[in-house]
Amino acid sequence: MTTTSEKTQENAAPRRVDKAQYLVCAVLVAVGAFLIYDALTLDAGFAKVDPVGPKFFPLAIGVILVVLAVILAIAIPRGSVGEADAGEDVDPDSPGDWRTVGLLVGVFVAVILLVEPLGWAIAGTLLFAGAATILGSRHYIRNIVIGAALALASFYAFYAGLGIPLPAGILDGIL
Amino acid sequence: MNNFDWFLQGLSEAATPMNLLYAVIGVLLGTAVGVLPGIGPAMTVALLLPVTYNVSPSAAFIMFAGIFYGGMYGGSTTSILLNTPGESSSVITAIEGNKMAKAGRAAQALATAAIGSFVAGAIGTVLLATFAPPISRFAVTLGAPSYLAIMVFALVAVTAVLGASKLRGAISLFLGLAIGCVGIDFLTGQPRATFGLPQLSDGIDIVVIAVAIFAVGEALWVAAHLRRRPAEIIPVGRPWMGREDWKRSWKPWLRGTAYGFPFGALPAGGAELPTFLSYITEKRLSKHKEEFGKGAIEGVAGPEAANNASAAGTLVPMLSLGLPTNATAAVMLTAFVSYGIQPGPTLFEKEPLLIWTLIASLFIGNFLLLVLNLPLAPLWARLLRTPRPYLYAGILFFAALGALAVNVQPLDLALLLVFGLLGLMMRRFGLPVLPLIIGVILGPRIERQLRQSLQLGGGEWTSLFTEPVAIITYVLMAILLLMPLVLKLMHRSEETLLIVEDDKDQKEKAEA
């Protein structure tokens, strides 16, 4: 029985080594190491009633993260592959349009930097219109119009409805 | 006040015009996102978490519950009318449902799905109302060691049982636990992992994480892999069913509910397994076996009922124990935390009106879904013509809005981006998302329980194992972890079982 299942598995999934997964290992090690380092800087606490102390959890988690990174690093060259998320709107066969993702990240960073000086009304418009354009919509005017409508509507809605003042930026006083 | 009195009170609360409005918004929104591919109820609830800042808890939860149930309805609509399912739990419905639609029986398929969902939802909610309070009452009597054991069990169950790779489940889980460490240590007051930033002393806001992982991560991932080829929609009029269809549907509805509810209530049960079981059962019991694969109505009725019953089931551990078993429940829990309500067994004691209002509104929402969706089904199909750039730009917009609304500081946007990229990474490398979120939510609570238990036990580690429930739970956990090894030793690995199921699926698809 086991041999048949092995054969079926090998026929079903040709072994490919997905080296990009080392990125995951790197992240795991980085987070784990940080946790361990940070935990070691803590005071022990009241050891009598709290034998665990504040250090235990982060230390344990950090150590396990590094261990997992090692296990993963060993499993990768043996063909271990995580099945990429096949959501409903995803075309799993296409290689991955990372340029689009990079541009979106760029727009996001711009918004982060600009939201306080320029205000949400402008930054939100930039975010929506920019994202829509990057994702393929070529109706530039329409994108900006919709973005501005959303940004302004949400600005007022949050202020009047939820009592949350979003940054007004340079339009402070006008809005 | 006994439970039924509380239920009536809840019903009167839920029936207020304001709350009814929220219920309607919730179910409409839920159906819409269920129909649209790429967006799901979990993401929608995450994006709507900012409303919890100014809306009453009952209104917010009524809306979220509506979204939750609505998502199921919307998903089945898409799976029947399109050749691809709208929600992963609707995959089975798509097998027979789409065939029925292609054969011109879309109206019947939609009708049986909608009515079956209603029946299952109603029964499921009744079961929820019956079982959740006693479970919660029992759980309250448990001491800290037992509760700790249960939480750890839930963690392990979600990580180790769901999904193919335990390694990756563990990676997700520990990343989540790591994120949960950020903040001030509750016992000694020292800042941990806060990078020296005072804004992080309360920990990373759960809203930001939920929105980042579910919304931004998903949007970025879809952006990288946008489907280009449009799918075919089968046009349909109003759903309705003939007498014969009713006769053939009602038993599958009940059987489906019976499958779905227990699986939903168990941690790591999920909705895929009961729908699959329901399909196989209906196929075996059907008097019209030859229709399966070409559009048998039982193949839609059973799985859809199982789907909705499972959704109701997941609310049992969430409300009675504070344990989330799927993504949407996890996000709803963060809403509880956001309101300062402590989810857990004490919920029924401390906030009875809120809980019973929620349960009552589930009934109302379920009914609304039936009433709204039967006539509106063709309309939902038109929603699919929305250009995707606007959909995903909108998601990013609302995600940023939500994150900013938490504390009005750009730092949260930066965190949103960082964790959004984490979400992207996880989807690229097949790391399941649910363990991470559960790790973030349960991690600090587990740590708190652990240290408090030890405090109460005078610092002795053995005190963790003193209560019978704790011991039983740890034993169960050990069994759960060791079971795959045991099965392998018995020459029947899980993978073989799954491959057999897969082969069956493939054969059926080939015959179709």
Added chain:
Amino acid sequence: MIVIGYSADPYGRAALEHGIAEAKLRQTTLLVINATSGESYADPRFAQSGEVHDVEEHLASCGVEFELTQPVGVDTADELLTAMDRPDAALLVIGIRHRSPVGKLLLGSVSQQLLLECPKPVLAVKPA
């Protein structure tokens, strides 16, 4: 060669009929393009397999030499203009619908873009 901009609606079918008539008249071949940007999850103008089959049968029965392509993920107007750049392309046939000025601003007008930008003759038809 005559290029037809096809869509799975009455306008596209009108273009197809007129295109066939012209091809017979000029004794030339047909290139039928049914493009979609793939922007939406569902595009009702994109012909699905059943319709494609019907169109191909119809074209075959008319005795005209034809080619039917369905490019995905492209801009419809650009695709048609590129096709018209081919040296043997003589005429572009499209079905047009009425759009108000506001409609054109908000929703765009592929037909207007084609009419104005195509260097070769364009035949704009409406359904009967």
